[in-house]
Amino acid sequence: MLSGKKIAVLMGGPGSEREVSLASGKAVLKALLGLGLDAVAVDVTTTQIDLPEGTDLAFNVIHGTFGEDGQLQDALEKLGVPYTGAGSASSKLAFDKNLAKERFIAAGVPTPLSEIVDLSAGSMIPIYVEPPLVIKPPREGSSVGIQIVRSSEQLDAAMQKAAASYDEVLVESFIEGKELTVGILDGGALPIVHIAPPDGVYDMASKYPWLSGAQGSEYFCPADLDLETTMAVQAAAVAAHHSLGVEIYSRVDVLLDSQNRPFVLEANTIPGMTETSLLPKAAAATGISFPELCKTIAELSLKLRS
Numbered sequence: 074m075l076s077g078k079k080i081a082v083l084m085g086g087p088g089s090e091r092e093v094s095l096a097s098g099k100a101v102l103k104a105l106l107g108l109g110l111d112a113v114a115v116d117v118t119t120t121q122i123d124l125p126e127g128t129d130l131a132f133n134v135i136h137g138t139f140g141e142d143g144q145l146q147d148a149l150e151k152l153g154v155p156y157t158g159a160g161s162a163s164s165k166l167a168f169d170k171n172l173a174k175e176r177f178i179a180a181g182v183p184t185p186l187s188e189i190v191d192l193s194a195g196s197m198i199p200i201y202v203e204p205p206l207v208i209k210p211p212r213e214g215s216s217v218g219i220q221i222v223r224s225s226e227q228l229d230a231a232m233q234k235a236a237a238s239y240d241e242v243l244v245e246s247f248i249e250g251k252e253l254t255v256g257i258l259d260g261g262a263l264p265i266v267h268i269a270p271p272d273g274v275y276d277m278a279s280k281y282p283w284l285s286g287a288q289g290s291e292y293f294c295p296a297d298l299d300l301e302t303t304m305a306v307q308a309a310a311v312a313a314h315h316s317l318g319v320e321i322y323s324r325v326d327v328l329l330d331s332q333n334r335p336f337v338l339e340a341n342t343i344p345g346m347t348e349t350s351l352l353p354k355a356a357a358a359t360g361i362s363f364p365e366l367c368k369t370i371a372e373l374s375l376k377l378r379s
Contacts, residue, residue: 088138
């Protein structure tokens, strides 16, 4: 299906995850070229897209702002160019934590207790969620701007810090437990990855140690869970993916508490795509090589949008 097709690998982007996206883009480009396909790199630096003439498919690996929030998808649809992954509507839903949370609750997906706090209003203290809690900007990716508040004494300062950058935040109950992530490919769950951060907090530094020189997290795939727990976690992840209407693939982040209850945090529609990223790691555990994963995503996307 991809033979004779020109594939533009869109990478970089104008957002805070630019460096990570460039790494993903270079890995995908290398994989596609290694398969003998006609692929070319497109470094996106603004919200303007300049595609090579004759592009048949845009392989989108722009994480976060612009690439993952529906803007790029809208632009490509206007150009009439098929693209990989989630569509414009599902991208907007998944990227906005507030809207995604509403869908999770409506679909019965297990997710932490939460509320939206308007930081431009008078009181900035949550009403329903008490510490320990997590403060999340509603429209950022890769743990950008996230704060964990473990006591009431820390709450006011944390909310003031959030108010300096955001008009509103999502506040969630903090779930103590295992950090898990589940890749979804063509509607089905891949093996679960257990993430073990060095200090117990999975943030930008422990996700991407090559950016900061910090100690990285350890990853175990398949996660060491019993069959019943494995099935519950995968079912929650698949339900989250479908509740948002996400197409082709995603990676769903889940916390598992001490009673082995899964709580879905979010669905990432443009997850990391280097050979050591978590979705490729999960695919590899089923025998799908990184080049084969890239090819599958491209073929499924082209079939959906051609």
